[in-house]
Amino acid sequence: HGAYLIVDAVSSFGGMKTHPEDCKADIYVTGPNKCLGAPPGLTMMGVSERAWAKMKANPLAPRASMLSILDWEHAWSKDKPFPFTPSVAQMNGLDVALDLYLNEGPAAVWARHALTARAMRAGVAAMGLSIWAASDTFASPTTTAVRTPEGIDEEALRQAARARYGVVFSSGRGETLGKLTRIGHMGPTAQPIYAIAALTALGGAMNSLGEKLAVGKGIDAALAVIDADV
Structure with a gap:
C-alpha cells in the first residue's frame, strides 16, 4: 500500500544482525554511541532510493537546514562539499570504533x-x-x-x-x-x-x-x- 518504513536501530545496530536492506527500511536511523561504543553526537542513516525520490518531490521538505536529510545526500563523497561544519572529533571516534568492530568481526x-x-x-x-x-x-x-x-x-x-x-x-x-x-x-x-x-x-x-x-x-x-x- 505504499507505506514508508522508518526503523529506529539506535540500540540494535552493531549488537545484532540488522541491516537496512534486510528489514526493507526506507529510513534506517542509528547512532555510534550504543553498540559500537563510539562517542555520542552523530547520526548514521540509511536512505532507500524511493525515500530520496519522495523527499525530492516534496516542495515543503526543509532545505539548507540541519533538519534537511536532502542536504546530506552526498556528504559522504569527497567530491562534494560538506553541508555544515564537520564534527571532526566524533567522526574520528566513529572511524576507530568501526575499525574495532570490523577487526573483531x-x-x-x-x-x-x-x-x-x-x-x-x-x-x-x-x-x-x-x-x-x-x-x-x-x-x-x-x-x-x-x-x-x-x-x-x-x-x-x-x-x-x-x-x-x-x-x-x-x-x-x-x-x-x-x-x-x-x-x-x-x-x-x-x-x-x-x-x-x-x-x-x-x-x-x-x-x-x-x-x-x-x-x-x-x-x-x-x-x-x-x-x-x-
Whole structure:
C-alpha cells in the first residue's frame, strides 16, 4: 500500500544482525554511541532510493537546514562539499570504533552481545525475578528489562544500585515507567563479566529494599551460561 518504513536501530545496530536492506527500511536511523561504543553526537542513516525520490518531490521538505536529510545526500563523497561544519572529533571516534568492530568481526561482536544478555536473563530468573519480555524469543541481545516486583520503588532500586555498587541502570519510559528496570549490554559493556556485575548490583539493591533474593543462585546461573559457551 505504499507505506514508508522508518526503523529506529539506535540500540540494535552493531549488537545484532540488522541491516537496512534486510528489514526493507526506507529510513534506517542509528547512532555510534550504543553498540559500537563510539562517542555520542552523530547520526548514521540509511536512505532507500524511493525515500530520496519522495523527499525530492516534496516542495515543503526543509532545505539548507540541519533538519534537511536532502542536504546530506552526498556528504559522504569527497567530491562534494560538506553541508555544515564537520564534527571532526566524533567522526574520528566513529572511524576507530568501526575499525574495532570490523577487526573483531561483526558475527563475533553480535555473539558477545547475545551471550551477555543470555547470562543476564538466566541470572535474573534464578534470583526469582521476571523478565519483561514474554519469552526469550522477543528478548533483546542488547538490553534486559527486569519487571519491578510488587512493593519495590523502581527509582529507589536504581538509586541503591548506584550508591552501593556504582552500577547505573535505566528506568522504563512512558507507560513502563516505574514498572521495569533496563540493564544495557552494549559496546564495551557487552562482555559476560558485566552481566555478573549487574546481577550482583541488582540483587544487592533489591535485598537492601527488603526484596530478599537468592543472589548467589543468580550468579551461578549466569556463570553456567557463560561456561557453556567457552
